Amino acid sequence: MLTNSRRTFIGALVGSATLAGCGVFDSEPEPPPAPDAFQPLLDEALALAASYDRVIVAQPALAARLTPLAEDHRAHAADLARLIGAAAGSAAPSVSAPSGGADTTATLRKAEQAAQKTAVAACKAAPADRAMLAGSIAACRATHAEALR
C-alpha cells in the first residue's frame, strides 16, 4: 500500500513526464497543413459541377448543352485534386456556388465569371510549373460564360 507521500511522488513523476511530453510537442508544434494555393480552384470546380447538375435536373432540356460544361469542371477537379493530393470530391466546397434552388443559366454564368477571376489570380501568383494549368482553367471558365450567353 502506498503512502500519501509516495502517491504524491508518483503523481509528480507522472505529471512531470506528461509535461515533458507536452514540452517535446510544444517545441515542435505540428503545423496545421497550409491549404494549397490551388484549393480554391478545386473547390470552385466541384461547386460549379454540382450547380450544373442541379440545373440539368431541374431543366432536363438543357442537358445536352450543359453536360459538356459540367464535364470540363470535373476534369479540372480531378487534375487539381491529383496535383494538390486531395481526394476529388472529399473536400467540402468552401466557395458557395449559386445555390438555394435558384440555379439558372444566368447564375451559372455569374459563377463562371467569378471563378474565372479566381483562376486568373491563381495563375498570376503561381510558380512557373503551375501557370499553364491555372491559365487554361481560367480560359475555360471564360469560354463557359460565353457558351451560356
Add this chain to the structure above:
Amino acid sequence: MTEQLAAALAAEEAALYAYGVIGVHLTAADEVSRARAADLEHRARRDDLVDRIDRLRASAAPAPAAYQLPFEVTDRDTALKLAVHVEDGVAQAWRALLPVTEGDERVDALSHLTDSAVRATRWRRIADVTPLTMAYPGRPG
C-alpha cells in the same frame, strides 16, 4: 522567352493570313464583322509582339513565313472551321508564354489566351460545332 514570343508571333501572323481568306467566304453581316474585329485584334497583337521582340534585341523579327492553310477553304463551312483552327493555334502559342513570364506580363499572355479561346467558342457556335468548349484551352493535342 524569346522562343515563345517568336512562336506567338508566328501564330498571330498565321491568324492574320487566315482571316484574310476567311473574310472572302463569309457573307452574313455579323459573321463578317466578327471576322473583321478578330483581324484587327490579331493585327494589334502582332504589332505588339514585333515591338517586344525588337526591344529584347534577341533577333530580328522573323519574316513571316509563307503560311500554308491546313486545309482548303472553299466556302462558309471551311472558313468557319479555319477560324476555329487558327484561334486554337493562337491560344496554344500564348499559353506557352505563361510559364516563362511573371506578373503583368503573364496576365497579359493569359488575357490573349482567353480571348482566342472565347473567340474559338463563338466561331464553333456560329458553325454549329459541339462541344463549344474544351477543358484546357491552349493545350496542344
